[in-house]
Amino acid sequence: MLSLAAPAFAQDLCGGVGSGGQWIGGDAASSDMTTADNFREQLALVMGGNDYVALFTLSETTDVRLEAAGRGAGDPIIDLLHADGSLILSDDDSGGNAASRAETTLDAGSYCMAMRSYDGGPMTAFVRIGRQDHEPLTEGIALQVDPGSSGSCAEAVPIGPLGSSVNGSAIDDPYWSFTLDQPTAISITAVNESADPLITLYDGANNYIAENDDHDGFNSRIDMTDPLAAGTYCISLNALADETAPITLTVSAYDPQAAVLAIYDRGEAAPPLDGTVPVTDLGLVSTRIRQDVNGSSIASWFTVDVDAPGLLMLEAIGNASADPVLVIFDDLGREIGRNDDHGNTTDSLIAARVTPGTYTIGVWKYGGSLGLIRLLVERYVPAQ
Template sequence: MRTDRVAAGVAAAFVIGAAAPVTAQDFCGGHSAGGQWIGGSEARSDVAAATSHMEQMALILMGNQYVALFTVSAPSDVRLEAQGRGAGDPVIDLYDESGSILLSDDDSGGNGSSRAETTLQPGRYCLAVRSYDGSPMTGFVRIGRLEHEALTPGSDSPPAPTDSEDPIPGADPMPGGAIGEICDIATVTTFLGDGQALDSLLAEGVTETASPEEVPFWGFTLAAPAAVSITAENPDADPVITLYDQSGNWLAENDDWDGLNARIDMTMPLQPGSYCIGVNALRDTAQPITIRLSAYDPLAAQIALYDRGEAAPPLDGSYPVTDLGLLSARLRSDIQSTDERATWLSFDVPEAGIVLIEAVTNGQGDPMLRLFDDFGREIGYNDDNGQSLDSRLIAQVQRGTYLVAVRQLGQGQQVLTRLLFERYVPAQP
């Protein structure tokens, strides 16, 4: 009976997939793909039922956008806001469930922030946030009703004070230091390598450990141009790192690069001079965080993407991929999946149709699934299937070879994971 219910669900998905690829969250004209529920799940993202505003931290990479997903169960007056950190200048676009754009805003929140207030009818919505000039940006996105606390002052309000000793009342500390505080090299008292130029040490790397309460800013100096990687490790602290030049100009920021650890890769060489790393923790600022500065290694960075399941490895044998062979109808495979490195499997599809993949741990783990074609294009992604931490992914596929990555999201987990692969083809007239 369970198989019949799954088959019926896949058949319905195939009808939808005739017009567009089917994903776990396919609405707003495709803008929902890769989006995040603003309340953590669809059930907790209903603005009409929320007792307070809902907020997420958004990391927007070069030329990309962040998409917050939410629902409205009853007609509601809603406020939508995005506030960038440092010189970040966010732009917001609101899409309804069909993909029609309802509104856009750039600076109505004041001080470069975005803000819009509108009445929304019941349905699902997508709030897309991008950087005005396409540069990387970190900021906050807040969605709530008009009676909820606002994130931004609004374009008609006076600018908020920026003195770090007089923070905005009720605001939370921002990554990289106190509110309004940035890292000017003149204020740094602790340097990696005791202040010497680190060029000769980058190959092996320079490592120091301290809590953000002890050392909120680490300085370092380069005598020659160098591409560098900066990591911050301790998932119990959930570190955030921000890189500034010697004048306090924001260069880059990262929160969750690998699990809750953070990493910044400066692939373009930094010029000679002094730099500052701001360190903060979203969980516990008293926890020690290990900071490591090393030379950027493009090959190691590529392999790290494979290890995290974020990019498909080549099928030339240079990276371990288990070949499952031809997916005729139904296939089962058991693996030990971990959070340290994704397990990669490949399979062949003989003709166009629908593929369903499930990762089941029966509550023992939190598996993630990512599906790619043999060219390396991401076809589908799923983390939590409904109210379960297990994953289920449905995708429309053509004839060819596909790769799937399986990885646990919990820290230090190694879990027996049962994988189910099923293929469905359209009914013949």
């Protein structure tokens, strides 16, 4: 079931993310995981700052498993996107040994699984997509709760109504519960990067539903965009870094608009230029533009105009130990470059070939504090 990724071809899927993607089975018919006789797998090469995208379809509602395991010291992160471009889930490290793994139930349709390197560098990794009855690629982490163990759903501490938050360590309060009076789409977040939380959602009978690690930095988030049935659910809370650190756990009704804005905040997609998200216009790049940014973990956005084919060199230079991340999108919202930690520094650098148009640049920093970042945009033209 292993195949090497074939040359890219255009796919108008997943809000443009599928452009250049690879059918995981080699073609659309062989990538229907509902009817596949076994998992489908590819050996993917990710160049610095870019994503590898695997495409697959489902002919009916199916329980699927998505995995990525890096070779050597590779540390992959995966995102699952619907054909309309909406983000369904993200994962890092849930496969164990730095591998990514996610299990969920999806309706019939087309989907994109995007994989990137955690540190933005080049990486090779095995990518496997299959049903949950197929053989897994990774070991997985805590995919099932022992119903007889202490702290099962029956013994979990109630969080309260939707919109409630609690604060406590994973070692003191490892299980929390909530109850839905009617079918509801929900979001669960666990916040404290020092703890590196991992959250797993189960129904009242301890059946696994979903899990997440490292959705936003080292914070975790589960979005159940399809309404959960009325009933009681429980959350297993783990900390991969410091199990004594306090974690803020919140269960709320899913807000589609807030979810989209969060994607822009994380630099995963270019925001629209309609004022929904603040974007600073830096104007036409004739030779060189320098802009100081008071960076945070939320992306700051800029646009530049290019009036002739050439090369854009982008640099994000952190001051006072700031660790910047840089991304650029073309005027159709396609990512054409992403970088973190260029060379032996924590600064970022992107070289991107461009044609006339407007380009959107995002820059942010790791960590919750503010830090000064110097953004440099230089334009080079072909020699005559």
